Amino acid sequence: LLVSNLFIAPAQASVYLASMAVIGGARSVDAIKATVLKGFLPMLKILWVSSPTATLFAQNFLPAELWVPFFNVVSLAIGTFFSVKVKKMQLAVARKRKPENRDD
Numbered sequence: 001l002l003v004s005n006l007f008i009a010p011a012q013a014s015v016y017l018a019s020m021a022v023i024g025g026a027r028s029v030d031a032i033k034a035t036v037l038k039g040f041l042p043m044l045k046i047l048w049v050s051s052p053t054a055t056l057f058a059q060n061f062l063p064a065e066l067w068v069p070f071f072n073v074v075s076l077a078i079g080t081f082f083s084v085k086v087k088k089m090q091l092a093v094a095r096k097r098k099p100e101n102r103d104d
Contacts, residue, residue: 005048013043020086038089043082050078 014036021035054074058067 009047024090
């Protein structure tokens with residue numbers, strides 16, 4: 001659990017945020033880096049809280065046969081949350097750029 005939170009979660013968060021930036025329309029390396037840097041720590045904080053919490057819950061209250069479906073549902077919920085959060089960040093940036101483009 002500790003190794004997962006210290007090594008796997010940061011790598012997974014970086015790849016996820018970079019992928020979401022590209023899917024969202026970021027084409028330059030600088031735009032992708034900015035998206036990753038802006039969302040990295042908030043995402044890690046949520047992963048560091050949710051992963052041990054879900055694991056402890058599953059170990060204490062669920063039979064072993066239900067662990068895989070439970071973790072799939074938890075991952076789906078967290079992934080949806082992050083997708084919505086990243087999309088809101090992208091829309092906020094787009095709204096800020098829109099008035100700047102009108103002044104030109």
